[in-house]
Amino acid sequence: MGHRYHPHHRESRIHRHRRQVPGHPLDFSHGGGTAPFLIGRFQTQEALMKERDSRFPQGVLHEIRKFYYDTAQANHPGALAALLSIVPPSQVLLGTDYPFRKPAEEIGGVGAYKFSASELRAIERENALRLLPRIAA
Template sequence: MAVAAELMPHLQEKAPQGAITYLKRLYYDTAISTAPYALRCPLKWVSLTTLVEPSQILFGTDYPYLPENLIANEVNDLVTNCDLSAEALAAIEHHNARRLFPRFV
């Protein structure tokens, strides 16, 4: 995106502080999170946890659009293969959602 912003001035106007600055303000979910470019799991190219803190990641599955067996694999990878502390996993699994959506708790 940085190269595109240099090539297209109107993008610089929309994101004057650079795309990464704005991406760090967002919240993300774990749906298909062990896919490349996602959480810090073995053999992955980029880690979401290098962009944002675990407090900005929420548990998600894409159910019912993703088959249950793939969801189970994703959850297993998240719990067993990703380099996340027990505290970070608890935040992702439920604490972050409770903090962001207190009226639904």
């Protein structure tokens, strides 16, 4: 057993998801957790992987950038800045951690960030509808 924040753990999850459901988007909660802060560690680990070419032919960062991330518990400027250094606002979804935090607090934090009106609308609604087209219909 390894520590859940160990790079192998996340890499294994990414690889397993890609293999089991290719083309299906994956949403990491809480702004990706520690992932935005550990990118350097993932890249160092990737360089040491013997099977890196078969598991991550375009690199682990390329794979991480394919996913979506919600803002639950990641609605403050530091977390949002770290997340947005990895993915564009088009891959960010509004998330709340109800009942642990009040939705108004989560929404307020995202709303106070320096998003444009169109980026905020996408995060609050449009990005999710793009992922779940049956709901949009």
